[in-house]
Amino acid sequence: MRAIRAIGRPALRLTRTLGAVTLFALRGLGGIGRPAAIGRQIVQIGWLSLPVVGLTALFTGAALALQIHSGGERFQASDVVPAIVAIGMVRELGPVLGGLMVAARVASAIAAEIATMRVTEQIDALVTLSTDPVRWLVTPRLWAAILCLPVLVAVGDIIGIMGGWLVGTGSLGFTSATYIANSWAYLEPWDVTSGLLKGAVFGLIVALSGCWFGMRAGRGAAGVGRATTNAVVAAAVGILAANFVLTGLFFE
Amino acid sequence: MIELRGLTKSFGGRQVLDGVDLTIPEGQSLCVIGQSGTGKSVLLKCILGLERPDAGTVLWQGAPLDRARFMAGFGMLFQGAALFDSLSVWQNVAFRLRQRMDDRRARAVALDKLARVGLGPETAELMPAELSGGMAKRVGLARAIADDPRVIFFDEPTTGLDPIRARAIDALIRGIVTETGATAVTITHDMDSCRIIGDRVALLAGGRIAHDGPVATMGDAPALAGFLGRPAPEGAPDAG
Numbered sequence: 336m337r338a339i340r341a342i343g344r345p346a347l348r349l350t351r352t353l354g355a356v357t358l359f360a361l362r363g364l365g366g367i368g369r370p371a372a373i374g375r376q377i378v379q380i381g382w383l384s385l386p387v388v389g390l391t392a393l394f395t396g397a398a399l400a401l402q403i404h405s406g407g408e409r410f411q412a413s414d415v416v417p418a419i420v421a422i423g424m425v426r427e428l429g430p431v432l433g434g435l436m437v438a439a440r441v442a443s444a445i446a447a448e449i450a451t452m453r454v455t456e457q458i459d460a461l462v463t464l465s466t467d468p469v470r471w472l473v474t475p476r477l478w479a480a481i482l483c484l485p486v487l488v489a490v491g492d493i494i495g496i497m498g499g500w501l502v503g504t505g506s507l508g509f510t511s512a513t514y515i516a517n518s519w520a521y522l523e524p525w526d527v528t529s530g531l532l533k534g535a536v537f538g539l540i541v542a543l544s545g546c547w548f549g550m551r552a553g554r555g556a557a558g559v560g561r562a563t564t565n566a567v568v569a570a571a572v573g574i575l576a577a578n579f580v581l582t583g584l585f586f587e
Numbered sequence: 588m589i590e591l592r593g594l595t596k597s598f599g600g601r602q603v604l605d606g607v608d609l610t611i612p613e614g615q616s617l618c619v620i621g622q623s624g625t626g627k628s629v630l631l632k633c634i635l636g637l638e639r640p641d642a643g644t645v646l647w648q649g650a651p652l653d654r655a656r657f658m659a660g661f662g663m664l665f666q667g668a669a670l671f672d673s674l675s676v677w678q679n680v681a682f683r684l685r686q687r688m689d690d691r692r693a694r695a696v697a698l699d700k701l702a703r704v705g706l707g708p709e710t711a712e713l714m715p716a717e718l719s720g721g722m723a724k725r726v727g728l729a730r731a732i733a734d735d736p737r738v739i740f741f742d743e744p745t746t747g748l749d750p751i752r753a754r755a756i757d758a759l760i761r762g763i764v765t766e767t768g769a770t771a772v773t774i775t776h777d778m779d780s781c782r783i784i785g786d787r788v789a790l791l792a793g794g795r796i797a798h799d800g801p802v803a804t805m806g807d808a809p810a811l812a813g814f815l816g817r818p819a820p821e822g823a824p825d826a827g
Contacts (some may be wrong), residue, residue, distance in 0.1 A: 452672075459637050460669040464683045464730075465658045 359550075360543050363473035372475035373482075380441050380476070380542070381483030385490065387440060388433045392491035395428050396420055396498025404507050416507060417517035420499035425522065425530045426586075429492040431578050434537030437484060438570035442545040445476055446566035449549025450559040458550070473546045477539060484538030485531040492530065529585040536581060537574045544570035588613050589634065589738065589770065594643035596629055603629050604640070605794030613737075616764050616771040618785035618802070620778070620811075625791050627774040628666075631742055634772070635663065661738040662731030666746055668723040670715040670730075676701070677711040680729045700729040704759055721752040728756070732763055739764065741773040745780050757783040781805075 367373075399420050407413040449472055452458050461468045496518055503509040509517075544566045552562035594607040603626035611617050621627050632638040634645055636654045645652045670679045678685070680697035688696075698708050704725040715723060724744065731739055744760060745753035757780050764771045764784070773784050781788055781802060788805050790798035798810035805811050 455667055456665045456669040457671055459632075459635075460663070460665055460671070462637060463635060463658060463661070463663040465655070465686070466682075 356543065356547055359469070359473075359547060360477070360539070362469050363477045363543070363546065366470055366474050367478070369475060372471075373479050376475045376479030377483055379444070380437070380479050380538075381487060384437050384440055384483070384487055387436050388487045388491045389494045391432050391436050392424070392429060392495035393498040395432055396424055396495030396500075397502045398498075399423055399428065399495075400499035400502040400507065404503075413507070414517070416503055417499065417509065417514045418521040420503075421496050421518040421522050422526055424495035424499075425492045425526050427530075427578075427582070429495055430488045430530045430533035430537060431574065433488045433491040433534065434484065434541065434574040434578075435571055437480075437487065437537070438541045438544070438574060439567060441480065442541045442566040442570040443563045445542060445545025446549040446552075446562045447559055449546060450552030450562040453550065453552045454554060454556075454558055468550070473542075473550070476542045476546055480538035480542035481535050482538070484534040484541070486534075488530055488534035489527075492527070525585075529581075532585075533578060533581050536577055540573040540577060541570045544573060588646075588648060589772075590646040590649075591630075591634065592644045592646065594630070594633055594645070595641045596626070596633060596638065597641060602794050604633065604643075606643070607791070607794070607796055609789060609796055609799070611770060611772060613770050614768050616761075616773070616784055616786045618773045618775055618781040618788045619791055620776055620781055620788060621791035622776065626794060627776075627791055628742060630791065631740060631772070631774050635740065657738075659734075660736055661740065662734065662736035663740045664724070664727045664731045664742065664744055666743040668715075668727035670718075670723055670726055672715055674715075675711065676706075676713050676715070676718070676726050679715065679726060680733050682730065683734050697729070697733065700733050701726070703732070703763070704729045705755075720747050721756070724748065724752075724756055725759070728759060728763070732767070735767065736769060738770045738772070741771065741775075741784070743774055743776070744784075745775065745777050750779075753777065753780065754783070760784050 400416050403416045403419045404413050407415055449458075452472070458468045458472075461471055500511070500514050500518070503514045504511050548562040548566040548569065552558040589611040591607050591609040594604050595602075596604040607630060609617075619627050619630065629638060633640045636645075636652070636657075647653070647657055670676075671682070674682070677694050677697040680700055681690075681693035684693040684696055694711070698711060701708070701710060706722065706725050706729070710718075710722065710726075715726070718726060728744075731741075741760060744756055748756060760771070760773070761783050763769075771784070773780070775781055775784075785802040788798070788800065788802050788811070789796050790810055792810075798805075798808050800808055
């Protein structure tokens, strides 16, 4: 009986939390929001994340090319470097690493900003000014992240493939034409589309984590700190878990 | 008129409000005093609907409070002013106005309200981070009165201010309340504020209203003597 209770209590708590998060997300996505606010968030979430996502993709693509080349040499398959870099980037590494980098940068920023607003009573002030804080703060961030992440993933994919091309043509003996032709040869539209869809889901997870923990921040600086940490951890774990589920759905 | 009937609220087993009954007639300025942690701000949040009471009701004009309608008719000055960091001073003041009028008109009204609290047009474009504590309170006050509310709530309006600035804010609040005829509810533990702002004073202690009476006679109230740190006057009747 005690064992059932020990399992049941956290399971109930998890179910309640998931239900509350889902309702919160649906409320946040329930309106289109203010276009100007979404525009500002697109700059914050998308435009300002470009450098970090681009650099991550560049080095990942370059390292991937080196790894596949050295591993492929063992069974005389080093010619597959361009194709595997391209498929690996667009299907998996582009969305996942892009999502994780945005989670580190954006989930923390959103959580810190909203949590600070909470502890300084700015959220209460919104309510007293007849404004729904979810519509005002959460909706623009959710939509901006959902719109931005696929674009960031697409940019990351291209830069990642370029990273592989730089290494492939610079030190692995590929000609530029061969590398590009091999990259395209095995790449299918669904490889790219699935990665972009993953990006949209990861965008939702990142913004939702930031908003959820920000809105529930405890008191004082410690509350803001905890909200920020929880948001980043939840976003990162959420992205990895969602990636597993989506990969299973898309490719199995 | 705002009426509180048997308002009860507890947090984690700690009873903060224990059946608060209070009536605030229209046009009256009520100060709710009490020591730190006695639930003054919780009481205010229950009235505003920011906290849900465990039991009891809040009536406005004799009917259960319709939050949306009530919110549209009141203003609130928060303890830390609670100005929106990402908006300029005039945008903060005109926040509610911009929901129903264009920016040019809203800005004109905001500048007028800023002037009412003693701030010139040069402050309009400043960001909250550039304001001193006293200026932030004034901007918060301008935001509270921007839409000519019928009820204004003040949460610890002088906390964190030096005595000179505190008295200036008190005088402003008293002037605005008298001038507009608005109902005012002030949460404070500053007795000097209470004397300037209030018509009536209610002491919150032990989760209940321990005293309720006119400000003019609060010096004679035994229940307040302890709070004021003075011995209770002998034989003096409690005004509540």
